[in-house]
Amino acid sequence: MDEEACSHLQILWEELETFRFNLTWLEPHVQSALGMKNYMERSAKVKSVKENVAALEMEMKKLKAMVAAVEVDLEMARRELVKVEEGFEEIDLDGELGYGP
Numbered sequence: 001m002d003e004e005a006c007s008h009l010q011i012l013w014e015e016l017e018t019f020r021f022n023l024t025w026l027e028p029h030v031q032s033a034l035g036m037k038n039y040m041e042r043s044a045k046v047k048s049v050k051e052n053v054a055a056l057e058m059e060m061k062k063l064k065a066m067v068a069a070v071e072v073d074l075e076m077a078r079r080e081l082v083k084v085e086e087g088f089e090e091i092d093l094d095g096e097l098g099y100g101p
Contacts, residue, residue, distance in 0.1 A: 002037075003037070006033075006034055006036075006037045009030065009033060009034060010034060013030050
């Protein structure tokens with residue numbers, strides 16, 4: 001039920017109440033119908049939030065996969081560094097040559 005229909009039903013209900021008809025048998029049905037608007041709004045909100053959660057979960061999986069790949073690359077680079085540094089001694093190229101008087 002849309003906003004306009006809810007409004008019409010609410011107005012009709014209030015008008016009928018002014019005539020003091022015994023509407024106790026109808027009241028649960030009217031209240032249920034008026035409650036459908038709130039239900040539909042909440043249902044749409046729940047759907048929207050569920051979609052957002054699903055999108056974030058997918059993004060998290062992608063990022064975890066990227067982190068795992070980078071960790072593998074980092075470990076390989078560390079091993080290569082150990083091999084390359086083996087037997088290599090750094091010297092200060094900007095230092096004095098040791099020649100002179």
